[in-house]
Amino acid sequence: MKHKLSIFVILIFILTSSFSVGYNWAQAWVDDATITKSNLSKPILSQVTEKxxxxxxxxxxxxxxxxxxxxxxxxxxxxxxxxxxxxxxxxDATITGFSTEILKDSIWQQFQLPINSDCGNSYWTQKLKIKTALSIRLDHNEIGPIRVPFRIRFDHNNNVIYSNIITVDIDQKNYDRVGNSKK
Incomplete structure (x- = not known):
């Protein structure tokens, strides 16, 4: 029995490792339950698209x-x-459907993949009322010397929503893996 359990644990490790090697995950952590739109700063409000x-x-x-x-x-x-x-x-504490992209070779290419929960019990739906916002922290631990245009992609109700474009600094390893079919 102990031998079978060891093989099972090794198989689980191999399967989960194969899905994550070479990829970075876009984890979008929610800071505040909701913020009223009137509490957002003017630079943020100036970017809000009505409707x-x-x-x-x-x-x-x-x-x-x-x-x-x-x-x-x-x-x-x-x-x-x-x-x-x-x-x-x-x-759980993250939003599903977030991924990120960088502009490489004049093409927007996926940088961080969407991440889902490991168990099926963690999914739920949050209501976002009219004229409210969620404050979100998106993992960005790949900091390095290469400056690239960057945007967030949010797949929501069969629509794709892109963030504004900013410039971020990423490391060489992660820059090289983007667009590489082996990843």
Whole structure:
């Protein structure tokens, strides 16, 4: 029995490793339950598209370094500028459907893949009311010397929402893997 359990554990490790080697995951952590649109700063509000769900990523100078885990995050807002409440897919403390792209060789290419929960019990739906926003921290730990245009992609209700474009610095290893079919 012990031998069978060891083989099972090794097989699980191999299967999960094969899905993650070479990829980075786009983890979008929700900071605040909701923020009223009137509490957003003018630079953020100026980017909100009325009648649409808008995703705004703050510029590089707003990188957040957390004291508790040392990770680096990009700060962004998901603002509901529509005239109806919308449902946002969640997996525990993250939003589902987020991925990121960089501009490489004049083509937008996937940089971080969407991540889902490991168990099926973590999914739920959050309502985002009219004229409210979610404050989100998006993992960005691939910092390096290469400056690239960057945007966030959010797949929401059969629509694709792109953030504004900012410039980020990434490392050589992650730059090289983008667009490489082996990843």
């Amino acid at each position: 649409h769900l808008t995703l705004i990523v703050l510029t590089k100078k707003y990188l957040i370094k957390t004291a508790s885990n040392g990770n680096t995050y990009l700060h962004c807002y998901l603002v509901n500028g529509t005239d109806t409440t919308t449902s946002i897919g969640r997996a």
